[in-house]
Amino acid sequence: MSLFSVEDLKVHFPLPSGKTVHAVDGVSFQVAEGECFGIVGESGSGKSTTARALMRLVDPVEGHIRLDGHDLGTAAGEALRRLRPMIQMVFQDPFSSLNPRLRAGAAVREPLDLMNLGAKSDRDARVDAMFRQVGLHPDARRLFPHQFSGGQRQRLCIARAMVTSPKLVVCDEPVSALDVAIQAQILNLLKGLQRDRGLTYVFISHDLAVVQHICTRVAVMYLGEFVEQAPTGRLFASARHPYTWSLMASALSPERHAGGAPADRFTITGEPPSPIDPPPGCRFAGRCPFATDRCRTEKPALRRFPDDHQVACHYAGELEPPIPELRAA
Numbered sequence: 001m002s003l004f005s006v007e008d009l010k011v012h013f014p015l016p017s018g019k020t021v022h023a024v025d026g027v028s029f030q031v032a033e034g035e036c037f038g039i040v041g042e043s044g045s046g047k048s049t050t051a052r053a054l055m056r057l058v059d060p061v062e063g064h065i066r067l068d069g070h071d072l073g074t075a076a077g078e079a080l081r082r083l084r085p086m087i088q089m090v091f092q093d094p095f096s097s098l099n100p101r102l103r104a105g106a107a108v109r110e111p112l113d114l115m116n117l118g119a120k121s122d123r124d125a126r127v128d129a130m131f132r133q134v135g136l137h138p139d140a141r142r143l144f145p146h147q148f149s150g151g152q153r154q155r156l157c158i159a160r161a162m163v164t165s166p167k168l169v170v171c172d173e174p175v176s177a178l179d180v181a182i183q184a185q186i187l188n189l190l191k192g193l194q195r196d197r198g199l200t201y202v203f204i205s206h207d208l209a210v211v212q213h214i215c216t217r218v219a220v221m222y223l224g225e226f227v228e229q230a231p232t233g234r235l236f237a238s239a240r241h242p243y244t245w246s247l248m249a250s251a252l253s254p255e256r257h258a259g260g261a262p263a264d265r266f267t268i269t270g271e272p273p274s275p276i277d278p279p280p281g282c283r284f285a286g287r288c289p290f291a292t293d294r295c296r297t298e299k300p301a302l303r304r305f306p307d308d309h310q311v312a313c314h315y316a317g318e319l320e321p322p323i324p325e326l327r328a329a
């Protein structure tokens, strides 16, 4: 059974004009214990809003969120307080997610105090152990956030998220604000903690390489919807949605491109349509080189293919990726 399940999640933001932003528009997924479920997509696709809804930082207009048999989506008051320690979040910007006036030790201890977890006398020892687990010396407890480097600050945020012994950690672009060399260290730290503590992750990133490195399964998000979902190996070996191909093509470097053809041969152009007035058919149709009239009027359902692979495209399975590197071996 899955540890975490999300069913038909919708988050809409009403605007003063009377219109509505359809930021997340019916996403469903399940995450098994110990899995790392990735959500990838370009800016504005709704990844962060999904993360915030999972954390109940924003209320969905529809959908169910279940964690370990509990209804996280509707829990309130005491029930929500009991669930809080089980689900934690690591944010993109390790600086703005830390209170600049709180010393590092107090920042990591704070969730234990706020949620009243464990005996007070044990909390400092728990914080020390957490510092060591994320690769920080416990003496660093006395420092303020600005005295840490970017990577160390993210270690601190990870310690703060992990100190409550959560079952599920939602990581929202946890390395995209860091230098490339530091990114690998933080990803390896997250992987190690996942293994040692039996954690389950929902991992959000715009970076395919990062997702490929850390995730066991990946969903590709476009304008509030999942267009493709598959185990990581399967997705990277044989993606079936034109939007996924375009993301993968734009990640190919020109040198890696066969026959000297420009790597941007299949890079889609233009901006995604506004989530205020999403188009009626396939939301990618306006930018898809394969789109037909059917795509523009009829919404494609997520269809299941072998190997736990789901694709929302009328022509999935019939189309061939337009660049050789993306074709299944």
Ligand SMILES: Nc1ncnc2c1ncn2[C@@H]1O[C@H](COP(=O)(O)OP(=O)(O)OP(=O)(O)O)[C@@H](O)[C@H]1O
Pocket: 013, 021, 022, 023, 041, 042, 043, 044, 045, 046, 047, 048, 049, 050, 206, 275
């Ligand atoms: N509070 C809000 N009110 C109105 N619109 C919002 C609000 N929060 C997000 N949006 C809109 O919802 C859409 C999805 O935003 P979201 O931040 O979830 O995307 P994202 O994929 O995480 O992008 P990024 O990586 O740039 O953060 C965007 O069009 C955004 O402008």
